[in-house]
Amino acid sequence: MSEPPSDWEQALNQLENDLENLKARYAQVQAGQTQQAELHQRQIHVRAHLRRYKDRESQAELRQLHQQLAELEVVLESQLLTWSSCKQPFWQAVRFGGLGFVLGVALHQWLS
Structure with missing residues (x-):
């Protein structure tokens, strides 16, 4: 017959779970920051192209990049602070x- 886990074991298991969640969140934030940097670079490139040529495709791409950056920023900020x-x-x-x-x-x- 097995004994129920002690408070110490439960606290240790909770700590391990919290550490795994923190590691996963850290990896997610790093990936988001990398994507954000790539989008910023693409946005700079499109703006430079738009200054020279002023075509509709570049304007649409710039709007899309701006929207993606805004969405990514909201996701990164909202996931940093959760109720739990x-x-x-x-x-x-x-x-x-x-x-x-x-x-x-x-x-x-x-x-x-």
Whole structure:
């Protein structure tokens, strides 16, 4: 008969899962930044071409590149902050901020 995992084992498993998620997110951010740099370079090239020739294809490509860059920026920013990554710090801030407020009111009442 196997024993249920201890708190230590559960914490270690959670830490391993968090580390794997962090590694995956880091790889995703690196790939996104590489793609963003490539799109910026392509955008510079298209702008230079557009200054010389002013054709509709270059204008359409420039708009498309701008849109892709904006979408990529939103994806990179939105995935950096997720609720699961902010959950624990958020509740700690609420708890200790609330405690600080209560202590402040109590001290104010006591000193008044």
